[in-house]
Amino acid sequence: MTDTQSAFVAFERVQKSYDGEVLVVKDLNLSMPKGEFLTMLGPSGSGKTTCLMMLAGFETATHGDILLDGVSINNIPPHKRGIGMVFQNYALFPHMSVAENLSFPLEVRKIGKSEREEKVMRALGRVQMQDFAGRRPAQLSGGQQQRIALARALVFEPELVLMDEPLGALDKQLRETLQFEITNLAHELGITTVYVTHDQTEALTMSDRVAVFDDGRIQQLAPPDQLYEQPENSFVAQFIGENNTLEGVVQEIQGNTCIVKLDSGDIIDAVPVNVSTVGERTRVSIRPERVEFNRERLHADAHTLKAEVLEFIYMGDIFRTRLRVAGTDEFVIKTRNAPDQKRLKPGEMIEIGWLAEDCRALDA
Amino acid sequence: MSDTTTGPVLAADGRPLKASLNRALRRQKLRAMMLIAPLLIFILVSFVMPIADMLFRSVENQIVSDTLPRTTALLPDWDGEGAPDDMIYEALARDLAVAVEAKAHTRLGSRLNYERTGISSLLRKTGRGVDEIGETPQDVLEGVNDIWKDRDAFGRLIGTSEWVDAINAWDGEDSSTRIAPEFNANSSFAEQFPGTTSLYASYVLQSVSEEDNPLGEKPWPILFHVLAQELPSATPPSDVPEELALALREAATALDGVVLDDPRAVFLDIDDDWGDQGVWTTIQTYGPAYTNGYFLNSIDMQKGLDGPEWRPENEQIYIVLFIRTMIMSLTIMGMCVLLGYPIAWLLANLPDRKANMLMILVLLPFWTSLLVRTSAWKVLLQQQGVINDVLVWIGIVADDGRLQLINNQTGTIIAMTHILLPFMILPLYSVMKTIPPSYLRAAKSLGATNWTAFWRVYFPQSVPGIGAGCILVFILSIGYYITPELVGGTKGVFISNRIAYHISSSLNWGLAAALGTILLAVVMLLYWMYDKIVGIDNVKLGG
Numbered sequence: 001m002t003d004t005q006s007a008f009v010a011f012e013r014v015q016k017s018y019d020g021e022v023l024v025v026k027d028l029n030l031s032m033p034k035g036e037f038l039t040m041l042g043p044s045g046s047g048k049t050t051c052l053m054m055l056a057g058f059e060t061a062t063h064g065d066i067l068l069d070g071v072s073i074n075n076i077p078p079h080k081r082g083i084g085m086v087f088q089n090y091a092l093f094p095h096m097s098v099a100e101n102l103s104f105p106l107e108v109r110k111i112g113k114s115e116r117e118e119k120v121m122r123a124l125g126r127v128q129m130q131d132f133a134g135r136r137p138a139q140l141s142g143g144q145q146q147r148i149a150l151a152r153a154l155v156f157e158p159e160l161v162l163m164d165e166p167l168g169a170l171d172k173q174l175r176e177t178l179q180f181e182i183t184n185l186a187h188e189l190g191i192t193t194v195y196v197t198h199d200q201t202e203a204l205t206m207s208d209r210v211a212v213f214d215d216g217r218i219q220q221l222a223p224p225d226q227l228y229e230q231p232e233n234s235f236v237a238q239f240i241g242e243n244n245t246l247e248g249v250v251q252e253i254q255g256n257t258c259i260v261k262l263d264s265g266d267i268i269d270a271v272p273v274n275v276s277t278v279g280e281r282t283r284v285s286i287r288p289e290r291v292e293f294n295r296e297r298l299h300a301d302a303h304t305l306k307a308e309v310l311e312f313i314y315m316g317d318i319f320r321t322r323l324r325v326a327g328t329d330e331f332v333i334k335t336r337n338a339p340d341q342k343r344l345k346p347g348e349m350i351e352i353g354w355l356a357e358d359c360r361a362l363d364a
Numbered sequence: 365m366s367d368t369t370t371g372p373v374l375a376a377d378g379r380p381l382k383a384s385l386n387r388a389l390r391r392q393k394l395r396a397m398m399l400i401a402p403l404l405i406f407i408l409v410s411f412v413m414p415i416a417d418m419l420f421r422s423v424e425n426q427i428v429s430d431t432l433p434r435t436t437a438l439l440p441d442w443d444g445e446g447a448p449d450d451m452i453y454e455a456l457a458r459d460l461a462v463a464v465e466a467k468a469h470t471r472l473g474s475r476l477n478y479e480r481t482g483i484s485s486l487l488r489k490t491g492r493g494v495d496e497i498g499e500t501p502q503d504v505l506e507g508v509n510d511i512w513k514d515r516d517a518f519g520r521l522i523g524t525s526e527w528v529d530a531i532n533a534w535d536g537e538d539s540s541t542r543i544a545p546e547f548n549a550n551s552s553f554a555e556q557f558p559g560t561t562s563l564y565a566s567y568v569l570q571s572v573s574e575e576d577n578p579l580g581e582k583p584w585p586i587l588f589h590v591l592a593q594e595l596p597s598a599t600p601p602s603d604v605p606e607e608l609a610l611a612l613r614e615a616a617t618a619l620d621g622v623v624l625d626d627p628r629a630v631f632l633d634i635d636d637d638w639g640d641q642g643v644w645t646t647i648q649t650y651g652p653a654y655t656n657g658y659f660l661n662s663i664d665m666q667k668g669l670d671g672p673e674w675r676p677e678n679e680q681i682y683i684v685l686f687i688r689t690m691i692m693s694l695t696i697m698g699m700c701v702l703l704g705y706p707i708a709w710l711l712a713n714l715p716d717r718k719a720n721m722l723m724i725l726v727l728l729p730f731w732t733s734l735l736v737r738t739s740a741w742k743v744l745l746q747q748q749g750v751i752n753d754v755l756v757w758i759g760i761v762a763d764d765g766r767l768q769l770i771n772n773q774t775g776t777i778i779a780m781t782h783i784l785l786p787f788m789i790l791p792l793y794s795v796m797k798t799i800p801p802s803y804l805r806a807a808k809s810l811g812a813t814n815w816t817a818f819w820r821v822y823f824p825q826s827v828p829g830i831g832a833g834c835i836l837v838f839i840l841s842i843g844y845y846i847t848p849e850l851v852g853g854t855k856g857v858f859i860s861n862r863i864a865y866h867i868s869s870s871l872n873w874g875l876a877a878a879l880g881t882i883l884l885a886v887v888m889l890l891y892w893m894y895d896k897i898v899g900i901d902n903v904k905l906g907g
């Protein structure tokens with residue numbers, strides 16, 4: 001990871017309060033290298049927009065420093081920061097045509113007319129919207145407006161672009177196309193991007209790194225695969241992807257593995273992540289697709305649990321089976337729809353287990 | 365894909381789709397009509413009809429020809445030189461005799477007085493003396509035959525016997541239900557004595573309108589005058605009652621050589637003005653049932669001998685007043701924009717609680733009486749008032765150089781701006797409320813300074829609110845009259861004050877209507893220009 005000195009964007013111990021009573025952002029430390037695509041992901045009200053606004057200059061940090069290219073920008077007004085921004089509601093100026101919208105940032109930078117026109121056409125070309133230059137924003141569809149908003153944020157060639165839930169209002173298919181276009185453009189132009197979203201799939205597919213926000217803090221900052229496979233606490237485990245949780249007490253720790261005694265009395269194997277002492281309460285997390293019910297595929301000495309099949313859901317590419325395990329009815333396993341895959345029936349009794357490294361003992 | 369159906373699109377049941385759609389929509393339309401019907405009727409009764417009435421009144425002028433039908437029928441032929449000939453005096457004498465009985469001559473007097481001062485008193489004076497005409501032949505006839513002393517002599521002579529019976533029967537009926545029978549003249553008599561017949565018809569109408577039997581009332585002396593005039597050249601008809609036919613023949617001989625009253629002499633005797641060409645020109649000019657006189661008057665012109673002409677310099681007031689009204693309304697509108705815009709902006713951008721507080725302050729003027737507010741301005745603005753006191757105390761103006769802030773245009777502009785400010789702020793606010801703050805942020809993130817962001821992005825989007833506010837304030841102020849009346853003195857009054865004056869004091873409703881019509885036309889013209897320049901769909905009161 002980059003250290004603060006060489007980072008392009010850096011938050012140093014940033015705090016923010018709107019009303020002097022509640023800290024909306026509690027202690028934000030973040031550094032991004034140039035060209036990175038970083039996504040802020042988190043539940044509503046977790047302070048993502050606030051962070052973005054502080055970076056853009058529309059909110060001031062109550063405490064701490066925000067650095068851009070090594071320089072503190074706390075006292076630089078927004079229009080001098082040169083940061084491109086895409087808003088959730090697009091914020092295209094309704095009284096200007098598409099071309100006028102795009103040339104606005106160039107005009108305020110006093111760029112000559114011919115150069116302006118050329119840049120506008122190039123920017124429109126990047127998002128395949130050359131034919132719409134003369135239209136008003138109201139005459140465009142949501143996806144087209146979003147493309148224009150993106151083109152406008154890029155037309156003055158900023159090095160840093162901020163996007164606050166830019167795809168929130170679009171339907172799934174369009175969202176997927178645009179996700180692809182945005183990441184492509186960002187990488188092609190070498191732009192550093194901070195992207196805010198609610199949608200974890202979006203976060204996982206687009207980003208170089210994802211910062212999971214909750215309660216005004218970054219809960220985990222990691223590349224998508226790490227985030228999914230190695231969540232560092234139970235919030236991240238719960239928030240990203242589907243997850244099975246079991247609660248219990250740590251009974252034994254042996255280097256890289258530990259044994260957890262569940263509240264139901266069952267014993268399981270896990271990786272100690274957030275636990276360090278025997279007797280500590282823990283919440284273990286197992287991804288549904290890492291649960292195995294074929295005894296032959298498990299270690300001989302692996303601990304197993306008895307489970308009763310409650311529900312079998314056919315989902316096409318996968319089967320989703322809900323089980324009663326160790327006192328909970330919400331335990332889910334997912335299996336691939338392969339020719340030899342067994343289809344479980346409700347009422348059936350099976351035995352399940354997993355590799356110890358797939359099961360993470362997190363904070364209680 | 366070559367599905368080229370050329371005919372109309374058909375619905376599932378084979379009917380044309382358009383027809384089906386219309387049928388489906390008809391019920392909806394009917395319901396909509398019923399929902400707006402009460403308002404429609406209300407607007408029709410309280411708005412469209414008064415305006416139509418006003419437009420009509422501004423050209424309507426039937427009172428002259430209604431009151432002086434015989435005179436106005438003859439006057440168009442008068443050449444306008446000197447005094448008219450005897451026939452016209454004669455006609456006027458008959459008309460005035462009828463008018464005096466109906467007390468219509470005073471109303472006519474006030475009407476004509478707008479056009480020429482003095483006519484009102486002239487007519488009133490004449491009304492008192494004109495009933496002498498006809499006393500000479502009346503005395504002669506009553507001396508010859510007692511039948512002329514009978515009150516029903518003229519009725520039986522001129523009316524048909526059926527009418528005489530009918531009118532007597534009518535007299536006996538219960539007064540609440542009866543409808544008077546229409547007067548019917550004996551056709552052969554009417555042929556020989558047209559003037560007498562027509563005057564008697566007027567006499568009958570007048571008696572009946574007073575619920576009296578015309579046969580039981582004393583006939584007017586002027587009837588004898590007219591009869592005596594027509595007698596020499598007429599052959600007495602045969603089909604009148606025997607004794608009256610005899611009396612007529614006797615009368616002809618008796619009146620031979622008697623000198624009848626000369627209306628011209630009578631009029632000139634009452635007042636020399638009747639010999640004045642100007643009086644007659646006025647009656648001639650305003651004789652027709654419709655006139656453009658009120659409109660000419662409204663733009664400081666008058667009817668002259670050869671078409672419209674300007675009034676004398678010292679009588680011109682209305683054009684100046686119209687221009688002053690326009691300029692002051694525009695000034696007030698401009699002040700409202702300047703003062704209202706920042707407040708509306710604050711209202712739209714403050715947090716809700718503070719904005720509500722501020723909104724209450726903005727609306728406060730609506731909760732106090734207009735009169736109280738205007739009077740408060742009097743207290744503040746007068747020369748010994750609070751503002752002057754403060755200025756003197758600070759030392760900005762000298763004690764003997766106190767500013768004249770009231771009873772002039774300054775006073776009107778200050779007080780009206782205050783009163784009309786909410787009408788600017790509210791539409792502005794409701795439009796600004798719909799402009800998301802993200803536009804300004806977007807502009808700034810694109811590199812615009814605060815001012816550029818405001819001017820290029822925020823302001824254009826608030827223009828519809830400015831338009832709506834301006835139209836509202838301008839139209840309200842152009843028709844305002846209480847405040848200018850109270851704080852405007854003589855220099856700061858509006859055209860509406862003149863209109864009010866003509867409606868309630870001078871009672872010249874026609875002129876008031878013409879002034880109002882011009883005002884309406886000017887407003888509509890400005891509205892049209894606004895539509896051409898800014899576009900009326902560019903006006904928003906909200907959302």
Ligand SMILES: Nc1ncnc2c1ncn2[C@@H]1O[C@H](COP(=O)(O)OP(=O)(O)OP(=O)(O)O)[C@@H](O)[C@H]1O
Nearest residue numbers: 018019024042043044045046047048049050051198
């Ligand atoms: N202008 C403001 N004044 C006061 N409080 C605010 C303001 N803006 C945001 N907040 C509060 O700050 C907290 C964080 O808000 P923020 O908009 O950053 O959340 P977010 O993560 O962007 O949520 P979402 O995903 O719903 O957009 C919320 O509790 C919100 O109520």
Ligand SMILES: [Mg+2]
Nearest residue numbers: 048049050164
């Ligand atoms: Mg947000």
